[in-house]
Amino acid sequence: MANNGEKxxxxxxxxxxxxxxxxxxxxxxxxxxxxxNDIPEYMSAALxxxxxxxxxxxxxxxxxxxxxxxAACGVRSMSSSSSPGISLKxxxxxxxxxxxxxxxIVNMNxxxxxxxxxxxxxxxxxxSVKGGGHGDYRLLVLAPGTCQEAYDLTIKAFDLAFKYRNxxxxxxxxxxxxxxxxxxxxxxxxxxxxxxxxxxMCGAKGREGRILKSLFLSEGSLAAHxxxxxxxxxxxxxxxxxxxxxxxxxxxxxxAYGSIGRIVxxxxxxxxxxxxxxxxxxxxxxxxxxxxDLKKLAEQGKKFLTIEHNLxxxxxxxxxxxxxxxxxxxxxxxxxxxxxxxxxxGPILKSLGGK
Amino acid sequence: xxxxxxxxFDRADALVDVPTHxxxxxxxxxxxxxxxxxxxxxxxTENTLLVTSIGCSVFLYNYLHVDSVEAPHGRAPAxxxxxxxxxxxxxxxxYQGDGDLASIGMAEIMHCANRGENISIIFVNNTVYxxxxxxxxxxxxxxxxxxxxxxxxxxxxEGMPIRMAEIISQLGGTAFSARVAVNNVKNIRKAKKAMxxxxxxxxxELGFGFIELxxxxxxxxxxxxxxxxxxxxxxxxxxxxxxxxxxxxVEAED
Ligand SMILES: Cc1ncc(C[n+]2csc(CCOP(=O)(O)OP(=O)(O)O)c2C)c(N)n1
Ligand code: SF4
Numbered sequence: 001m002a003n004n005g006e007k008x009x010x011x012x013x014x015x016x017x018x019x020x021x022x023x024x025x026x027x028x029x030x031x032x033x034x035x036x037n038d039i040p041e042y043m044s045a046a047l048x049x050x051x052x053x054x055x056x057x058x059x060x061x062x063x064x065x066x067x068x069x070x071a072a073c074g075v076r077s078m079s080s081s082s083s084p085g086i087s088l089k090x091x092x093x094x095x096x097x098x099x100x101x102x103x104x105i106v107n108m109n110x111x112x113x114x115x116x117x118x119x120x121x122x123x124x125x126x127x128s129v130k131g132g133g134h135g136d137y138r139l140l141v142l143a144p145g146t147c148q149e150a151y152d153l154t155i156k157a158f159d160l161a162f163k164y165r166n167x168x169x170x171x172x173x174x175x176x177x178x179x180x181x182x183x184x185x186x187x188x189x190x191x192x193x194x195x196x197x198x199x200x201m202c203g204a205k206g207r208e209g210r211i212l213k214s215l216f217l218s219e220g221s222l223a224a225h226x227x228x229x230x231x232x233x234x235x236x237x238x239x240x241x242x243x244x245x246x247x248x249x250x251x252x253x254x255x256a257y258g259s260i261g262r263i264v265x266x267x268x269x270x271x272x273x274x275x276x277x278x279x280x281x282x283x284x285x286x287x288x289x290x291x292x293d294l295k296k297l298a299e300q301g302k303k304f305l306t307i308e309h310n311l312x313x314x315x316x317x318x319x320x321x322x323x324x325x326x327x328x329x330x331x332x333x334x335x336x337x338x339x340x341x342x343x344x345x346g347p348i349l350k351s352l353g354g355k
Numbered sequence: 356x357x358x359x360x361x362x363x364f365d366r367a368d369a370l371v372d373v374p375t376h377x378x379x380x381x382x383x384x385x386x387x388x389x390x391x392x393x394x395x396x397x398x399x400t401e402n403t404l405l406v407t408s409i410g411c412s413v414f415l416y417n418y419l420h421v422d423s424v425e426a427p428h429g430r431a432p433a434x435x436x437x438x439x440x441x442x443x444x445x446x447x448x449x450y451q452g453d454g455d456l457a458s459i460g461m462a463e464i465m466h467c468a469n470r471g472e473n474i475s476i477i478f479v480n481n482t483v484y485x486x487x488x489x490x491x492x493x494x495x496x497x498x499x500x501x502x503x504x505x506x507x508x509x510x511x512x513e514g515m516p517i518r519m520a521e522i523i524s525q526l527g528g529t530a531f532s533a534r535v536a537v538n539n540v541k542n543i544r545k546a547k548k549a550m551x552x553x554x555x556x557x558x559x560e561l562g563f564g565f566i567e568l569x570x571x572x573x574x575x576x577x578x579x580x581x582x583x584x585x586x587x588x589x590x591x592x593x594x595x596x597x598x599x600x601x602x603x604x605v606e607a608e609d
Binding site: 057092 | 406420421424436442
């Protein structure tokens with residue numbers, strides 16, 4: 001990790017944009033939607049300045065399809081949007097996954113369904129980790145909780161995309177996108193310029209033409225393709241990441257991700273000072289989900305509470321992880337309101353004392 | 356081969372030696388052959404990145420010796436934009452039918468042309484959705500019976516057939532837009548010339564190159580290939596006039 005160690009005071013959105021450029025981004029395609037406009041705005045000036053291509057597409061649909069073209073050429077490409085825009089990208093995301101094209105897509109989740117509001121929410125968890133488009137596929141989904149993490153994970157996202165030949169989603173929200181924090185920038189060691197050299201389109205010179213596609217009509221060929229994808233997803237499962245805070249002697253483990261995980265951490269700090277044995281498990285990879293580590297905690301006899309900024313989505317994955325041993329309580333903070341650490345105190349104490 | 360034998364006609368290098376999946380008399384095959392011949396003659400094969408779309412032409416990637424990527428229905432111009440932005444040094448070619456380009460993909464084609472992307476788009480207008488079984492297309496003629504316009508297309512309810520080559524010629528980024536037909540030898544020759552122009556404007560980096568080809572779908576027109584050819588002459592060409600609607604190379608030569 002070559003470190004040029006500049007310390008900047010920037011928004012989460014800008015941290016993502018800067019991280020992508022540090023990672024060697026070549027093509028960015030986007031369409032304006034709040035609360036992520038800082039990303040295309042930053043890119044429109046910064047990316048051409050380093051020899052990259054910025055296109056404000058005519059729609060999220062077009063932007064996502066431009067990703068297909070650029071990713072097929074084996075260059076580092078990215079798009080960003082927010083919930084309704086991500087819905088429009090889903091058809092292309094399914095094609096990207098089916099054709100095994102590496103790219104990075106950012107979703108600064110806002111409130112929904114429909115037009116909803118522009119405030120933070122975690123309502124797109126299912127759409128992100130279960131495949132919001134058609135067909136059997138998975139995205140790698142990374143959920144930063146701080147601006148520094150947003151920067152670091154964006155760089156990581158490109159490596160993962162190329163490692164697995166799969167789209168990677170960065171799932172944030174309006175809290176992460178709009179808050180300003182100090183970020184220490186760094187640039188990764190030179191990336192492998194041969195990325196994709198054995199599959200990308202670059203002109204069929206002295207070999208057969210390469211076809212990047214998701215259509216498999218002949219008997220059994222789709223089944224074989226799906227098996228190969230399944231093997232890849234199984235392989236991905238070894239790549240999980242989470243933050244564990246005050247967990248060793250905790251009686252109650254609170255599971256929360258992204259901005260909410262961070263706010264819960266403040267609540268837990270306070271409750272710890274008051275002598276309550278509570279800890280935080282903050283998944284950073286939402287797909288693959290850190291099920292194995294959660295299960296280990298369940299085996300130690302801990303109780304669980306899942307807190308989300310939605311009506312209850314990740315809690316299903318928590319329950320799947322620990323289902324043979326125990327269950328998880330759930331507290332859903334309704335999108336349309338902004339939570340503070342105080343909002344979580346009551347639910348945590350209730351779970352700690354209950355059952 | 357005896358010494359007297361002269362090869363007058365052969366398969367272009369860019370064309371893969373496999374039978375195609377098209378119905379008898381379908382002119383997708385003619386158009387693809389012309390594309391393959393031009394890639395060979397213009398020495399573009401090894402430099403070409405192809406975007407294929409959804410419709411009967413979807414298997415084009417099996418018939419040309421080039422690298423290719425598959426676009427979702429209608430989105431080929433956006434995919435091609437991504438390809439060209441990533442690899443400006445390559446020749447980028449895309450191929451779409453009328454349902455694909457003029458219906459679901461209307462926004463993508465308009466904005467791609469308007470941005471003046473340096474790519475070439477081959478647009479096969481057979482006035483019907485071929486692959487899905489002959490439903491009405493935006494180019495279906497008034498009175499034409501299809502599986503979703505059983506009484507014939509009705510202008511009052513379904514609008515007029517869309518003339519894409521004319522519309523595309525109006526957009527600022529378009530360098531070349533023409534309509535040709537592949538219904539007889541003379542028109543096929545002209546079609547190849549026009550396609551070559553559409554390819555050349557990309558090579559000269561003048562902007563967007565668009566070529567509309569009137570072609571038959573004998574299966575869904577429920578006609579013999581010969582009757583289908585006659586229909587192009589008698590019914591289609593009067594409404595979809597052949598010609599060049601924009602050509603920046605002419606202005607450039609002035
Ligand atoms: C999003 C989406 N909608 C619908 C379809 C089904 N579909 C496949 S081909 C086609 C029509 C293609 O017609 P056209 O572009 O005219 O090409 P042709 O088959 O006539 O060559 C449709 C509607 C699809 N594949 N994807
Ligand atoms: S259905 Fe029509 S367009 Fe499709 S292959 Fe047959 S003749 Fe050609």
